[in-house]
Amino acid sequence: MSVIVGFHEFGHFQVARWVGVQVTRFSLGFGPRLFSRTDRHGTEFQFAAIPLGGYVKMTDTREGDVDPSNWSRAFDRKSVGRRMAVVAAGPGANIVLTVVLFWLVAIIGTPFYAAKVGEASAALQTMGLRTGDVVTAVDGQTVADAETLNTELLSAAIDRRDALLRVEGADGSQRSATLPYSKLPRTASTVEAFNAYRFPLAHELVPAVIGALPAQSPNQSRLQAGDRLLQLNGVSVRYWHELAPVLRTLPATANTVSAAIERDGLRKSVDLALLRTPDSATPKLGIQAVTQAPKADGVQRLNPLAAVPKALRDTWAATRMMGDMAYKAFTGKLELNLTVAGPVTTARVSNAVAQSGAAQYLKLLALLSLSVAILNLLPIPVLDGGHLLYYLIEWVKGSPVHERIQRLGNAVGLALIFSLMGLAFFNDFVNNFR
Numbered sequence: 001m002s003v004i005v006g007f008h009e010f011g012h013f014q015v016a017r018w019v020g021v022q023v024t025r026f027s028l029g030f031g032p033r034l035f036s037r038t039d040r041h042g043t044e045f046q047f048a049a050i051p052l053g054g055y056v057k058m059t060d061t062r063e064g065d066v067d068p069s070n071w072s073r074a075f076d077r078k079s080v081g082r083r084m085a086v087v088a089a090g091p092g093a094n095i096v097l098t099v100v101l102f103w104l105v106a107i108i109g110t111p112f113y114a115a116k117v118g119e120a121s122a123a124l125q126t127m128g129l130r131t132g133d134v135v136t137a138v139d140g141q142t143v144a145d146a147e148t149l150n151t152e153l154l155s156a157a158i159d160r161r162d163a164l165l166r167v168e169g170a171d172g173s174q175r176s177a178t179l180p181y182s183k184l185p186r187t188a189s190t191v192e193a194f195n196a197y198r199f200p201l202a203h204e205l206v207p208a209v210i211g212a213l214p215a216q217s218p219n220q221s222r223l224q225a226g227d228r229l230l231q232l233n234g235v236s237v238r239y240w241h242e243l244a245p246v247l248r249t250l251p252a253t254a255n256t257v258s259a260a261i262e263r264d265g266l267r268k269s270v271d272l273a274l275l276r277t278p279d280s281a282t283p284k285l286g287i288q289a290v291t292q293a294p295k296a297d298g299v300q301r302l303n304p305l306a307a308v309p310k311a312l313r314d315t316w317a318a319t320r321m322m323g324d325m326a327y328k329a330f331t332g333k334l335e336l337n338l339t340v341a342g343p344v345t346t347a348r349v350s351n352a353v354a355q356s357g358a359a360q361y362l363k364l365l366a367l368l369s370l371s372v373a374i375l376n377l378l379p380i381p382v383l384d385g386g387h388l389l390y391y392l393i394e395w396v397k398g399s400p401v402h403e404r405i406q407r408l409g410n411a412v413g414l415a416l417i418f419s420l421m422g423l424a425f426f427n428d429f430v431n432n433f434r
Helices: 002-018 068-073 080-108 122-126 146-159 190-196 240-248 304-330 343-354 358-377 384-397 403-432
Strands: 023-038 044-058 110-112 134-138 163-168 174-179 210-212 228-232 256-263 266-273 298-300
Touching: 002 023, 002 044, 002 080, 002 358, 080 110, 080 304, 080 358, 080 384, 110 358, 134 146, 146 163, 146 190, 146 304, 228 240, 304 358, 358 384, 384 403
Parallel strands: none
Antiparallel strands: 023 044, 110 298, 134 163, 163 174, 228 256, 256 266
16 A cells, blocks of 8 residues: 555656745655655655655645745645646556556456356256356446456345346357346345355366365364265265355254265265354354365466557446445445455455465556546545535635635545544454454
């Protein structure tokens, strides 16, 4: 995040210098100064103790005594257009960084996973899906890969609207399939709605082979790493995703479930203990799958010139997605715990993505940079968007917004920002520590 925040503040800093505003301090972080240096222009560059943002301090006659000879370099003495340029430069820098990062991702190359149905259950077959189908469009939107498919299905699940899928069968035939999200109850969570008609894609099929048994597993003496599950409660299983549906059908009073496993080439019957937790109605077996990277269908890699329009398209697509999710959250369709992430979640996700390779990590940075730009452009006082709103009003009416109104707006803006920060930390606690 330091790179993203630093780039944002650099946008303010550079444009401020271009339009003749004196910058007195460029800070990464808040609070006590850790170390700093001052350049020949008199700007102090510092790193502060609290790495939750940064700021650029400019000469401003409203914030203290300024020598009259220096008034021409004061921010508040510049024209509305120049002030707007300085303020807009922060989010603008983040958007530029987003495009550059997506451009690098396209050049480095990313694994391509086809939107191919790995296995269609009997229920999904009645909806028109078949194992081996490749989804080519959802509600008229072209589906290029598995990621696009999941994004479109998530949007439909949140809205509780039926998703019309256009598919190409293994024999090359074209047909339609419909996932009836509209029939799901509004009381179902977003995760439950998304999973209701979730089908494993070809690259997601994980064999039902045990990779490890955690220390708290109730089946330490019954199973061992390398065992392959063949049956569970009399139902044949081949893949990991088939376990949960079987476990959900067990009576609430059940403490064990019959199973058949293969060990060292021999079939063996065993009764497995069930692990029940208060946060889930589905019992668990206390086992983990074999960790393996999904097999990609190819690598998408472009030359530097062809990567430019791809980066622009990816930036626009990500902007549309974030805007759509923000609207859904604002209208109550999307749970708040799935919206704003705090520092713990961001660090955890960043660490996990970093292990997936440079391209995936750069893609995450691009999305984070874009989210910073969008957040700062919201018309909330104290944010860049709020300042732009004030300056737009000033440009229209020919005089600044009254100071009392600005103070009131800033108080409301601060309350909103602190509420947003509180929500982020609350989501961190709920999603990581509960």
